Amino acid sequence: DAGVIQSPRHEVTEMGQEVTLRCKPISGHNSLFWYRQTMMRGLELLIYFNNNVPIDDSGMPEDRFSAKMPNASFSTLKIQPSEPRDSAVYFCASNPSRRADYGYTFGSGTRLTVV
Amino acid sequence: AQKITQTQPGMFVQEKEAVTLDCTYDTSDPSYGLFWYKQPSSGEMIFLIYQGSYDQQNATEGRYSLNFQKARKSANLVISASQLGDSAMYFCAMRSNNAGNMLTFGGGTRLMVKP
Numbered sequence: 733d734a735g736v737i738q739s740p741r742h743e744v745t746e747m748g749q750e751v752t753l754r755c756k757p758i759s760g761h762n763s764l765f766w767y768r769q770t771m772m773r774g775l776e777l778l779i780y781f782n783n784n785v786p787i788d789d790s791g792m793p794e795d796r797f798s799a800k801m802p803n804a805s806f807s808t809l810k811i812q813p814s815e816p817r818d819s820a821v822y823f824c825a826s827n828p829s830r831r832a833d834y835g836y837t838f839g840s841g842t843r844l845t846v847v
Numbered sequence: 848a849q850k851i852t853q854t855q856p857g858m859f860v861q862e863k864e865a866v867t868l869d870c871t872y873d874t875s876d877p878s879y880g881l882f883w884y885k886q887p888s889s890g891e892m893i894f895l896i897y898q899g900s901y902d903q904q905n906a907t908e909g910r911y912s913l914n915f916q917k918a919r920k921s922a923n924l925v926i927s928a929s930q931l932g933d934s935a936m937y938f939c940a941m942r943s944n945n946a947g948n949m950l951t952f953g954g955g956t957r958l959m960v961k962p
Contacts, residue, residue: 763948775938775952787947821890829948835882835894836950843890 734758738824738839745846750812753842755824756805763829765836766799766809769821778822781807782829814846849874851941851953859959860929867914868924868956870939879943881922882950883913886936895937898922926958934960 737756745751757764766778779789781801789799796815801807811818821843825836850873860866872881883895898906898913906913914923926933939953 765949774954777949777951780947780949782948788949823892825892827948833880833897833899835884835897836892837894838884838892840891 736824736826736837736839738822738842740842741840742843743845745814745844747815747846748813749846750810751814751818751844751846753809753822753824753844755807755809755839757807757824757826758837759805761826761828761837762804763827764801764807765825766807767823767825769823769841770819775823778809811844814844816846819844819846849876849879849941849943849946849951851939851951853939853953853956855956856954857957857959859961860926860933861961862931863928865925865927866929866958868926868937868939868958870922870924870953872920872922872939872941874920874941874943874945876943876945879941881913881915882940882942883911883922883924884938884940884952885933886938886955887932888935892938896924929960931960931962934958 739754764781768776778791779799780787784801799809821841823841825838827836852871879900881898885893896908896911898915910927912925936955938955940950
């Protein structure tokens with residue numbers, strides 16, 4: 733089991749550019765989550781998919797952020813245009829939603845720096 | 848709404864001693880799960896232990912145990928025989944039926960193990 737795979741591991745981009753973060757969940761996990769971690773705000777849930785359908789996107793900060801899950805094995809988080817305040821570590825996590833006792837499995841994260 | 852509070856921003860413990868990391872939670876849902884995660888300096892999020900609200904016994908996983916006091920709404924993590932590799936950030940998290948499958952995280956506690 734390769735775990736949750738995120739790419740890229742690090743991204744440095746200029747303000748105003750489009751950024752796309754990618755995630756491959758664990759096979760068989762039907763729930764996928766995008767979190768953002770900053771020193772000031774800690775771990776924030778951005779959006780949650782179940783069976784490829786967005787269930788709750790109330791954590792998405794603004795219209796510059798969008799997320800898709802076109803199939804069970806791939807999701808993207810896009811920021812367009814990016815701003816310096818978007819600099820953070822973005823985690824993707826997955827779990828089999830029928831298992832209430834199953835902790836999320838997190839990817840290694842993408843460290844985004846917007847200059 | 849559910850809320851997780853970790854009141855200890857940082858803690859020191861001597862190697863080989865036990866340490867307790869505090870976590871209190873708030874939810875109106877009678878069915879919920881509590882989780883602890885470890886985040887070492889490398890950044891990954893590692894699932895440690897789970898406690899269900901209906902579990903009669905405190906959860907244990909190796910050197911980790913959870914001191915679950917339901918009436919007080921606390922779920923403290925106890926690490927026995929601390930090791931230098933235990934130095935990390937520790938996050939308490941909760942999932943409740945009312946909040947769907949989403950984990951809400953506390954602000955974390957940074958544990959530093961002294962040799």
